[in-house]
Amino acid sequence: MSSIIIDRLTADDGTLECSVRASADLERFVTDEPFRTSYDVPIADVPDGVLAIPVLAQICPVAWANGADVYVDEVDATFARALEDVAESLSAMYDFIDGGTLYARSTIDPDPEGTDETGLLFTGGVDSTYSYVRHREESPTLISVRGWTITPDAGDDEKWDALRTRVSSFAREHDCETAFVESNMLSFLDHPMLLAHYKRHVDGGWYSSVGHGLGLLGLCAPMAYARGMTDLYVAATHWEGIDLEWGSRPDIDDRVRWAGTQCHHDGYDLTRQERLDRIADYVRTEAPTLQLQTCNDRMDGNCGACEKCYRTAVGLRLSGLEPDDHGYPFDDGDYHRLRRSLERGEWVLGQDERHMWADIRERARDTAPATPAERTFFEWLESVDLDDLISASEPPLSHRLLRAGARNTPNAVYNTAYPAWTAAKAGLRLVRSDK
Template identity: 70%
Template sequence: MSSVTIGNPETDGSSLECEVRPSADLERFFTGNPFRTSYDCSVEDVPDGVLAIPVLANVCPVAWADGADIYVDEVDATFARALEDVKASLLGMYDFLEGGTLYAKRTIDAAPAGAGGGDAGGDDDEDGSDSALLFTGGVDSTCSYIRHRDESPTLVSIRGWTVAPDESGAEDWRHLRERVLSFADECDLETAFIETNALEALDHAMLLAHYKRFVDGAWYSSVGHGLGLLGLCAPMAYARGIGDLYVAATHWDGIDLEWGSRPDIDEYVRWTGTECHHDGYELTRQERLDVIADYVESDAPDLELQTCNVRMDGNCGECEKCYRTAVGLRLSGLEPTAHGYPFSHNDYADIRRALEGGEWVLGQDERYMWADIRDRAQETEPGSPEEAAFFEWLLEADLEALVDEAEPPLSHRLFRAGARNAPAPVYNAAYPMLTTAKNGLDRIRGRSR
């Protein structure tokens, strides 16, 4: 019987470590590394049932993909119920997921922080906050901050997905921290920084090899990241008395895409003392830029966004997401160069050339976002002949065909197919090449909400 056993969580001040022991048939989906997460607050007094949440949130979808049961000594009762709701949503979304049962020796109803259960105490604790927001400084999370700024939410940034947990991500993490700290200082907000090896404890390359053919993006973006990222926050939220945790929506009402962060996933995630919220789903991306434009006019004329798919120390101005954001800013009445994007009207010809030439790997979500831009462009007076020509082309462009043409290289697809059926020793020898080919894709697709 397929199974995954979660060891007892061990804490050392602000660090958490947990062993994961899969049955033999599931070993290829795990690297053998313990699951590690570190926080910038002590988690020593957090109950074991809450400490188990980060690893369960990231391991359970992998188990469900193979119909495996999960065994744990202790789990927060509220989160155990949440997992059943999230599982139902994911199984309704994907036919290849089989489900599985969580078996816990003990389910606990922990006392919320501030009621004898944690270090922080909500509104009366000057170091705490009753709300928090996953934050990168991108369009979506910035819009969510603006919508909830009256709550003074703690800004939460996570290293381990879009920013690699190893040395290769050190500079990106430094840039992200500096940017978030600067934003928080300007807005008089608290911050929380979390680092995890979740996608190194999971064999993410093998997950891609097996399941990429079923999803539009990659494993974590398409299946695991809503539950996974929110779950990583549980010990911190418990310790700091966070009652409401927001994650900004990527898509919006009317887009029914298979994606790992949706209202019917994120809104179900909860644990003792904390409810999670999928924020801004009623707004299209262009409408979120309108919210930002209003905020720029009223409060933050020098606001800079960070959405780049290539770098974290600013925006390259040449990748698909940079161009798409710059065009969206113009349609909301903002000058891109004033908000972090090198852009001129001559760039419209380059955008068209890249889209027509299949130079960017696009998914269905990008198709909807360019369609959103097209809808707004029909209501907007062009600012130059170059802009007018681009919008005229976009109005007639077959966006579905542009997505279809953006296929991964054949060599990557063949390698994945071979890896699915390779014996473990053969796969282990080939793993470094597969990792090099694939490691960046999921981080790129999920960057900078």
């Protein structure tokens, strides 16, 4: 019987740790590394059933993809029901989600003391900044997570320090509190192997396409319980009318809950360009020096030369803002460089980027170009087949063959070859961050 066992769960001050054991057929998806998460609030008094939520939120989608059962000593009853709802949503989205059963020795139904505090997963990008603007009267606690786009590895210390500094500065300026969460939620699972098995079924990586809605929200549960947080928001990446297979959607995030806390998928009623419009309104009335941070390559500012930076800069111009004033070096010459890079397929793009460029194209039709260079670019964007830009961005054949080889390798052989696979995985696109 396929199974995953959660045991030896401990909470020491602000650090949560537990071990994860898998049956032989699932060993390739679980490393020997214990699951760990650190919070900047004490969690020792949080019930074990709530402490189990972060690891269950990461491991259950893996179990569901393999029809495996999950065993844990104690679980919050509200979250157990939420898992059933999320499994239903993921199963409707993906054929490979077969389900499984969560078994607990006991369930709990605690009644935490709520403080009416709200939380918002926050990076300072377009989506989370719009959610802040929308909920600013609630003064939400801004929650930043290390473990996905910023890894726990020492090599990412500078990125994490830069993000903490930037979010803390934003919070001070806007009279909000902060919460910082650090976890090995990717590395305790074998994400290269998950990608090898399921990349052919998904548009992005495992975590972006399957796990990150439930995973990121569940990661916050002990902190939210300790703080008495009643509502937790995660900003939407997509919007109504886009039916993409993606790990964070209303039918996933709105169903995540535990004792005292309800989660919300926020901003799904607006396109990305419309969110930029709302941010622009806020800039003009309250925050003229607001800086956005969307770059995947650096955290201490925006590189101005990646697809995401270019896309955000163009969107800012369409909303009537000058990109240079809000964190994006951009001039008319960048329109030509952007077009050339898109035509050459220099970036690996997915269907979500296709929809975002379509959103920009739709807005450009109703916006008078400010310069000849802008007019030339928008005329090209109107004429180009966006699907061609996506197909031009296929990963190299060597990466696809590497995934196929790992997927079909017996466990014993894979375990022997793992060091070589780990070295080669650096070339694979494991995850995609929010857009």
